Amino acid sequence: xxxxxxxxxxxxxxxxxxxxxxxxxxxxxxxxxxxxxxxxxxxxxxxxxxxxxxxxxxxxxxxxxxxxxxxxxxxxxxxxxxxxxxxxxxxxxxxxxxxxxxxxxxxxxxxxxxxxxxxxxxxxxxxxxxxxxxxxxxxxxxxxxxxxxxxxxxxxxxxxxxxxxxxxxxxxxxxxxxxxxxxxxxxxxxxxxxxxxxxxxxxxxxxxxxxxxxxxxxxxxxxxxxxxxxxxxxxxxxxxxxxxxxxxxxxxxxxxxxxxxxxxxxxxxxxxxxxxxxxxxxxxxxxxxxxxxxxxxxxxxxxxxxxxxxxxxxxxxxxxxxxxxxxxxxxxxxxxxxxxx
Amino acid sequence: xxxxxxxxxxxxxxxxxxxxxxxxxxxxxxxxxxxxxxxxxxxxxxxxxxxxxxxxxxxxxxxxxxxxxxxxxxxxxxxxxxxxxxxxxxxxxxxxxxxxxxxxxxxxxxxxxxxxxxxxxxxxxxxxxxxxxxxxxxxxxxxxxxxxxxxxxxxxxxxxxxxxxxxxxxxxxxxxxxxxxxxxxxxxxxxxxxxxxxxxxxxxxxxxxxxxxxxxxxxxxxxxxxxxxxxxxxxxxxxxxxxxxxxxxxxxxxxxxxxxxxxxxxxxxxxxxxxxxxxxxxxxxxxxxxxxxxxxxxxxxxxxxxxxxxxxxxxxxxxxxxxxxxxxxxxxxxxxxxxxx
Numbered sequence: 038x039x040x041x042x043x044x045x046x047x048x049x050x051x052x053x054x055x056x057x058x059x060x061x062x063x064x065x066x067x068x069x070x071x072x073x074x075x076x077x078x079x080x081x082x083x084x085x086x087x088x089x090x091x092x093x094x095x096x097x098x099x100x101x102x103x104x105x106x107x108x109x110x111x112x113x114x115x116x117x118x119x120x121x122x123x124x125x126x127x128x129x130x131x132x133x134x135x136x137x138x139x140x141x142x143x144x145x146x147x148x149x150x151x152x153x154x155x156x157x158x159x160x161x162x163x164x165x166x167x168x169x170x171x172x173x174x175x176x177x178x179x180x181x182x183x184x185x186x187x188x189x190x191x192x193x194x195x196x197x198x199x200x201x202x203x204x205x206x207x208x209x210x211x212x213x214x215x216x217x218x219x220x221x222x223x224x225x226x227x228x229x230x231x232x233x234x235x236x237x238x239x240x241x242x243x244x245x246x247x248x249x250x251x252x253x254x255x256x257x258x259x260x261x262x263x264x265x266x267x268x269x270x271x272x273x274x275x276x277x278x279x280x281x282x283x284x285x286x287x288x289x290x291x292x293x294x295x296x297x298x299x300x301x302x303x304x305x306x307x308x309x310x311x312x313x314x315x316x317x318x319x320x321x322x323x324x325x326x327x328x329x330x331x332x333x334x335x336x337x338x339x340x341x342x343x344x345x346x347x348x349x350x351x352x353x354x355x356x357x358x359x360x361x362x363x364x365x366x367x368x369x370x371x372x373x374x375x376x377x378x
Numbered sequence: 379x380x381x382x383x384x385x386x387x388x389x390x391x392x393x394x395x396x397x398x399x400x401x402x403x404x405x406x407x408x409x410x411x412x413x414x415x416x417x418x419x420x421x422x423x424x425x426x427x428x429x430x431x432x433x434x435x436x437x438x439x440x441x442x443x444x445x446x447x448x449x450x451x452x453x454x455x456x457x458x459x460x461x462x463x464x465x466x467x468x469x470x471x472x473x474x475x476x477x478x479x480x481x482x483x484x485x486x487x488x489x490x491x492x493x494x495x496x497x498x499x500x501x502x503x504x505x506x507x508x509x510x511x512x513x514x515x516x517x518x519x520x521x522x523x524x525x526x527x528x529x530x531x532x533x534x535x536x537x538x539x540x541x542x543x544x545x546x547x548x549x550x551x552x553x554x555x556x557x558x559x560x561x562x563x564x565x566x567x568x569x570x571x572x573x574x575x576x577x578x579x580x581x582x583x584x585x586x587x588x589x590x591x592x593x594x595x596x597x598x599x600x601x602x603x604x605x606x607x608x609x610x611x612x613x614x615x616x617x618x619x620x621x622x623x624x625x626x627x628x629x630x631x632x633x634x635x636x637x638x639x640x641x642x643x644x645x646x647x648x649x650x651x652x653x654x655x656x657x658x659x660x661x662x663x664x665x666x667x668x669x670x671x672x673x674x675x676x677x678x679x680x681x682x683x684x685x686x687x688x689x690x691x692x693x694x695x696x697x698x699x700x701x702x703x704x705x706x707x708x709x710x711x712x713x714x715x716x717x718x719x
Contacts, residue, residue, distance in 0.1 A: 215626055216557075216588060242626070243581075243619040247557060247588030265655070278584040278656055281665045285556055285583070294665075298658035298688060305657070312655035314606070315619055316646070317639035324622045324635075347639065 045289040049259045052078055053087040056127050058267030060091035064104035068114045070308055075118035077303040081296035085148050087125035088115040094126055094141055095133035112144035123147035130160045135167045142171040155179040158193035165200040174203050182207035183326055187225035198230045204259055206235025212271055212323040216251035227256030237261035238274040241323025245274035246282055264304035265312050270329040272313025277301040321347040325354025334363050338370040348373055386630040390600045393419055394428040397468050399608030401432035405445035409455045411649055416459035418644040422637035426489050428466035429456040435467055435482055436474035450485055457486035464488035471501045476508045483512040491517045496526040499534035506541040515544050523548035524667055528566035536570045545600055547576025553664040557592035568597030578602035579615040582664025586615035587623055605645035606653050611670040613654025618642040662688040666695025675704050679711035689714055
């Protein structure tokens with residue numbers, strides 16, 4: 038066996054297939070599905086396997102959507118399947134609480150992501166501190182990050198690092214970035230913090246893999262990706278494709294290409310109805326910079342008011358609507374209908 | 379109506395949905411399918427709509443696969459649907475002949491692509507000349523272009539320009555390129571010729587859109603893309619996504635985004651069984667740099683010999699097997715089987 042340490046640049050891949058992918062199936066994965074995928078990802082050498090309701094700890098509810106399993110069952114199931122991968126969880130303050138965090142770490146979570154809207158890093162302070170006190174690795178991520186400037190994101194990431202985050206970074210929640218935009222943002226963040234920088238892509242404009250490469254070149258060292266891109270709408274950065282591309286770039290991930298291809302096959306057969314693809318709604322949503330979780334209410338409002346859903350997405354993008362403002366969707370649809378008369 | 383000339387950089391999009399996409403359905407599109415998509419692409423302002431058997435003029439045969447319709451019927455059907463788009467055809471010398479070219483131009487082909495393996499531009503001379511004599515626009519493209527160096531590709535493209543090609547360029551037939559590799563190749567070609575440079579991407583490594591952007595930045599001005607990426611395996615560059623991304627880049631294509639999204643919806647509903655996605659075979663094929671048309675014989679030989687198709691793809695890549703060498707697939711499969719004993 039070759040025990041020479043790998044001298045190539047190292048990137049840590051973080052796998053939210055069983056969390057962000059949950060959005061694609063209304064949070065209805067069962068224990069067998071969690072177990073079979075976690076087992077395959079663990080066998081492939083995936084460093085962190087994240088699990089939970091799509092919106093994270095404590096989010097299962099009538100309003101957001103009930104998960105099939107409670108947090109404790111999801112965590113316990115995945116924990117049992119992991120022998121070398123660490124287990125990750127995601128939490129957005131407001132949906133999750135300190136009690137949820139304590140329970141997650143009790144059930145074996147090693148890595149805790151605390152998420153905030155891109156300009157609201159201050160809300161992460163308490164839970165990053167709680168995570169550190171619990172002895173888990175604390176990370177801070179900014180959602181809908183295309184809505185803030187590189188300087189603002191750098192400032193917000195530095196704040197999270199001050200709060201104790203051991204890695205910080207940005208999510209392209211709307212799938213809107215071009216590679217050059219990722220470059221300038223990740224570069225600004227990397228210059229502002231001393232901890233690893235995270236990039237989480239979505240594929241609405243077909244650029245998730247390229248944006249991940251741009252992030253690496255700009256200084257990111259943690260990339261999120263999911264098996265076969267499993268995720269809402271156009272899906273996430275496709276894990277096994279990213280592993281292949283990083284091999285071509287001579288970047289080390291510690292992941293077996295052959296085994297991650299097998300894990301992707303497991304995910305395709307067992308988790309999803311069909312692999313994600315970039316439909317017209319996904320393109321409009323990415324171009325508008327609207328949170329992909331808006332798809333269902335947008336389609337409903339468009340149908341109810343008899344307006345084109347693509348027009349509605351673009352109008353919501355112009356109004357810079359963010360998660361939590363779902364009530365506005367119906368209002369904007371009615372305005373479009375009135376304007377069309 | 380705004381008649382101010384568009385001052386932004388201009389890119390011409392060339393749409394081989396009804397030719398390269400044909401590979402995804404064993405060349406079985408019928409006249410209604412050709413008509414409905416050509417009508418939608420024409421309405422969206424697509425400059426060139428290419429049509430034909432996946433392997434081009436004259437290729438319909440028992441060995442390669444019979445198309446449902448003959449060349450004349452395909453061309454006549456699409457010609458009738460186009461009021462403003464030009465009609466394109468593709469021909470690889472050996473499969474097609476000068477008679478096929480003459481018939482295609484007689485049936486209304488405006489743009490003729492003559493294709494050769496990346497190091498064999500000399501075979502295009504006669505047919506580029508015939509095309510010019512027939513009064514159509516002649517273009518020359520190099521297949522499997524990742525197998526040649528930037529300098530070699532520039533030399534081969536310059537040769538095709540000397541033969542009369544009015545645009546020249548490269549196809550990423552295996553879907554293997556990283557953006558930096560496209561940059562250096564297109565830059566070398568653009569420096570060597572005075573005609574527009576063409577780039578044709580495939581999405582095996584999830585980089586078709588990013589590679590197309592890299593091509594533009596390096597000097598390409600003709601990009602190929604298909605509706606919803608319709609094409610063999612992982613598919614081609616996705617047209618409507620590329621249009622959206624070029625809009626974000628402030629590059630003009632003359633195509634209506636709303637109407638090209640509608641055309642992509644037509645293609646999804648009427649032409650394909652399912653939108654292309656990047657499965658494990660496609661990743662292995664791209665990484666190996668093997669022509670995607672090899673998928674079916676590779677799967678057959680792998681099954682026949684009881685070897686892993688991904689191993690077989692990677693072994694074929696190491697041997698630099700090219701189209702026309704299909705006989706080698708079974709040999710390599712038997713070698714893998716023997717080596718595994």
